[in-house]
Amino acid sequence: xxxxDNKKGFTLIELLVVIAIIxxxxxxxxxxxxNARVRSRDAKRLADVRQIMxxxxxxxxxxxxxxxxxxxxxxxxxxxxxxxxxANCGTNDGTGTNGGIGTATGGTAYITLxxxxxxxxxxxxxxxxxxxxxxxxxxxxxxxxxxxxxxxSLGASLHTASQTGIQ
Numbered sequence: 001x002x003x004x005d006n007k008k009g010f011t012l013i014e015l016l017v018v019i020a021i022i023x024x025x026x027x028x029x030x031x032x033x034x035n036a037r038v039r040s041r042d043a044k045r046l047a048d049v050r051q052i053m054x055x056x057x058x059x060x061x062x063x064x065x066x067x068x069x070x071x072x073x074x075x076x077x078x079x080x081x082x083x084x085x086x087a088n089c090g091t092n093d094g095t096g097t098n099g100g101i102g103t104a105t106g107g108t109a110y111i112t113l114x115x116x117x118x119x120x121x122x123x124x125x126x127x128x129x130x131x132x133x134x135x136x137x138x139x140x141x142x143x144x145x146x147x148x149x150x151x152x153s154l155g156a157s158l159h160t161a162s163q164t165g166i167q
Contacts, residue, residue, distance in 0.1 A: 041118040042151045048115040049145055049161050052132065055081050055111040056141055057163070062108065063089030065138035066163070067100030072144075075101070075132040081111040101134060123148030123156045 010018075052075070060066050063083055073079070081101050083089040089099045089107075099107060101114075114132065121130035125146035133144040143161040150156050160167055 038122050038148055039151075041122060042147050042149055044115075044118045045145055045147060046151060046154075046166075048117070048132065049143060049166065052081075052111065052114065052134075052143060053161055053166075056136075056143075058110045059083065059089075060163070063099065065089070066136045066141045067134075068138055069101060069134055069136050072133045072135050073101055075114040075134055076116045077113045079114045080109055081114070082107040082109045117145065121146070121148070125158075129158060 056066055059081055067081065079101055083099045117130045117132055119130070121127050123146075125148050129146040131145075135142050140163055144158060145161070146158050147154055147156055154166065
């Protein structure tokens, strides 16, 4: 007598192999997605810094000086870059009441709200370094920021943007 098995389906081994392959492919996708997010944050940091540099150059063209800030200002959405309400550019003292970087309204706004560094910090950047920090004199400025990974010719570390470019 011959036994005929008409049941159709997958064996347990076949199912386990398919599940293992799907799990492996999913882990590859997650790793690629994580790397893309890090690159995206660094691209945003560079775009933010270039935007701030452009605003500072517009300010300099109009006022013949950069905003003065003897001690570092951590830039963010509560600050703006404007030439103040005085007939000229004000005192450029960095407080914003008479021009420069600050929270006061009035005058020509070159940057209405400064961008914040994207979160989370990554790579070699600590939480304290994941900011845009500005210091400046009438003749020059320094904008310090951190990249989590090497981007273009810039390594994964703290960098400084100034009127001469990004180093």
